[in-house]
Amino acid sequence: MVNDVSVLAELALYVARLPPENPLALRLCSAGATLLGASGGSLTLTSNPGAPFVLATTDRVAEQVESLQEVLGAGPRVEAQRTARPATLVVGDAPDAPSSLAQELRAAVGPLRVSSFPMLVAGAVLGVLSVHTPSEARLTRQDDEALVVASIIGGALLRDVDDDSSTMLSGWPARARVHQATGMVIAQLRVSPDDALTLIRAHAYAQGTTVAAVVSDLLDGRLVLGPGDTST
Numbered sequence: 001m002v003n004d005v006s007v008l009a010e011l012a013l014y015v016a017r018l019p020p021e022n023p024l025a026l027r028l029c030s031a032g033a034t035l036l037g038a039s040g041g042s043l044t045l046t047s048n049p050g051a052p053f054v055l056a057t058t059d060r061v062a063e064q065v066e067s068l069q070e071v072l073g074a075g076p077r078v079e080a081q082r083t084a085r086p087a088t089l090v091v092g093d094a095p096d097a098p099s100s101l102a103q104e105l106r107a108a109v110g111p112l113r114v115s116s117f118p119m120l121v122a123g124a125v126l127g128v129l130s131v132h133t134p135s136e137a138r139l140t141r142q143d144d145e146a147l148v149v150a151s152i153i154g155g156a157l158l159r160d161v162d163d164d165s166s167t168m169l170s171g172w173p174a175r176a177r178v179h180q181a182t183g184m185v186i187a188q189l190r191v192s193p194d195d196a197l198t199l200i201r202a203h204a205y206a207q208g209t210t211v212a213a214v215v216s217d218l219l220d221g222r223l224v225l226g227p228g229d230t231s232t
Contacts, residue, residue: 007148025056028153037140038131045127046081064108070211071204075101077128080116086143088115111135117146119154126154181215
C-alpha cells in the first residue's frame with residue numbers, strides 16, 4: 001500500500017529545492033519527474049475534452065512529445081486521459097513500431113520511453129503528468145506510487161487556483177484561442193467541433209508545424225480551411 005503522506009513529503013522536499021520564482025506548475029512538474037526518476041516531463045490539463053492545455057514542460061523533449069501528441073491526437077497522454085489509468089509508449093532504435101507517433105518521436109528526439117499518469121482529483125481526471133526516460137530505462141516508482149504523485153500534483157494545482165487564480169490562469173488565453181479557431185473552422189466548413197479540431201491537427205501535421213501556429217494563422221486571417229484548401 002502506498003504511503004500518501006510519505007510521497008507528499010518527498011514531493012514537497014523536491015519542490016522546495018527549486019527556484020521559488022519559477023511558476024508553481026513548472027516546479028511541480030520538475031519535482032514529479034525527479035521523484036519518479038525521469039529525465040523530464042510535462043503537465044497537461046485535459047478536463048475539457050478535445051482541448052488539452054499544456055501547463056508546463058521541463059525540457060525540449062517534453063515539448064516535442066506534447067506537441068506531436070496534440071497534432072496527432074494520440075499517445076500515452078491521450079490514453080491516460082481517456083482511461084484514467086497509466087499509459088506508456090516505448091520508442092526504440094529500430095523503426096518497427098506501428099504507431100505514427102512513435103515514428104515521429106523517433107525522428108524528432110530519438111529513442112525514449114514516455115509514461116503518462118492521470119491526475120485524479122475527486123474521482124475525475126483533471127489532467128495528466130507525463131514523464132520521459134531513455135527507452136531502456138525504467139521509472140524508480142511503481143505505477144500506483146506514480147498515480148499518487150500525479151494526483152497530489154493535481155490537488156496542488158487546484159489549491160493554487162483557489163489561492164491566486166492569476167497564477168494558473170495566466171496561460172488560459174492560449175486555450176481560448178484554440179476554441180476560437182475551432183469555431184471559425186466550424187463556421188467555414190459546417191462540421192462538428194471534434195471534426196474541426198481534427199482538421200486543425202491534420203493541417204498542422206501536413207504542414208510540419210504546431211497546432212498553436214495553425215491557430216494563429218486562422219485567427220490572423222492567413223489561413224482559411226475552406227472547400228478550396230488542399231494543404232491538409
